[in-house]
Amino acid sequence: MxxxxxxxxxxxxxxxxxxxxxxxxxxxxxxxxxxxxxxxxxxxxxxxxxxxxxxxxxxxxxxxxxxxxxxxxxxxxxxxxxxxxxxxxxxxxxxxxxxxxxxxxxxxxxxxxxxxxxxxxxxxxxxxxxxxxxxxxxxxxxxxxxxxxxxxxxxxxxxxxxxxxxxxxxxxxLLDNDLVQQFLTNCPLLEDLSFIDCLTYNLDSLVISCPNLKTLRIYNKGLDYDSVIKRKKYEEEKLCERLTLICPKLVSLWYEGHMANHFAFDVKSLKKAMIELEDVDE
Incomplete structure (x- = not known):
């Protein structure tokens, strides 16, 4: 200039x-x-x-x-x-x-x-x-x-x-489901939530319960699980066992990659969803 x-x-x-x-x-x-x-x-x-x-x-x-x-x-x-x-x-x-x-x-x-x-x-x-x-x-x-x-x-x-x-x-x-859930509960106005390449090892379950959430993005395709396991020295090579969504006002859901082995969704207002699962062993 x-x-x-x-x-x-x-x-x-x-x-x-x-x-x-x-x-x-x-x-x-x-x-x-x-x-x-x-x-x-x-x-x-x-x-x-x-x-x-x-x-x-x-x-x-x-x-x-x-x-x-x-x-x-x-x-x-x-x-x-x-x-x-x-x-x-x-x-x-x-x-x-x-x-x-x-x-x-x-x-x-x-x-x-x-x-x-x-x-x-x-x-x-x-x-x-x-x-x-x-x-x-x-x-x-x-x-x-x-x-x-x-x-x-x-x-x-x-x-x-x-x-x-x-x-x-x-x-x-994300190391503790109770703490994650408590955190989300203490965010009553939360409308847009994204977990991008976030690890859920050592979690038996992850519950996302947000009464006003409208958009949820979970994208874990960028994770290199093999290197993470070696670096963190996890005793068990496993994903979170269950992912539960309790979001009555959720309108849009994007899920790509691998975060959990099983799913339970309570999303009565959902209008748009894009789900693309990926095998960790691939």
Whole structure:
């Protein structure tokens, strides 16, 4: 991008309304790029602090481990308005205590959509989301993805949300049916639920009981069960024995792959279903 043309002392970009400038800046790949491009116009210098979305990505460039930490805190400290969306993608250099502090600052800014893409973690620690998410009265959408290796999702502190409408879990291990069910019960407004490449080993059954759920996606075709079994050293090479759906308002169901051996569905309002089973031994 080139600096804006200034004709007769008038900065044409600075004349644009804030919503248009917000839209332009929001199309950049990351918040780091937004901050860097704030020099293009006099009004852009601080305008980035009121953009309704933040997208942070760690990596070898341009940040080192400590510099990225400092940048995250600096960005959140300079926020002047609430947040519609916060997206964080970071490697395994950051423990859950550090990430929890960042989430707490985001909750204070009334976040509506929270996207977390995490690495394999420090010493394979579990994913422990902070208690403040339970009390966040603005959170509507939560996307939690783990790349490289799967990780456990610990429900002890974050055990549900009264305002959550969309939940998407990617490459997360589900270890306890009772805790999963308790979590879903504590999300009474949940309408859209996705389990993408989520492991259900060590579960005798998985019950998804959501009174207001309208869309359910289960996709496990991307899992390499052989490598997972070897890495996690499971004693028995088996799937979850039974998957039970109790969702009276469910309209759309997508099920692809392999999550359980047997199924029981109570879905009276179902209008669209796509089910494609896959044999683990194939």
């Amino acid at each position: 080139k600096k804006s043309n200034i004709e007769n002392g008038v900065d044409r970009i600075s004349e644009l309304p804030d919503p248009i400038l917000h839209s332009i800046l929001s199309r950049l790949d990351s918040t780091e790029e937004v901050v860097r491009n704030s020099v293009l116009s006099t009004r852009w210098k601080y305008l980035w602090t009121s953009i309704p979305s933040i997208n942070l990505m760690s990596g070898p460039k341009p940040f080192g481990e400590n510099r990225f930490k400092e940048f995250v805190y600096w960005v959140l400290a300079n926020r002047t308005q609430g947040l519609d969306s916060f997206s964080l993608r970071c490697s395994n250099h950051y423990d859950m205590q550090t990430i929890g502090r960042w989430i707490h600052l985001v909750v204070m800014r009334k976040v509506k959509k929270l996207t977390l893409s995490l690495g394999c973690g420090v010493n394979d620690e579990a994913i422990v989301l902070p208690r403040c998410l339970v009390d966040c009265d603005t959170l509507e959408e939560l996307l939690l993805a783990v790349y490289l290796l799967s990780r456990f999702f610990e429900y002890e502190k974050f055990h549900g949300s009264k305002t959550l409408k969309v939940l998407r879990l990617h490459n997360v291990e």
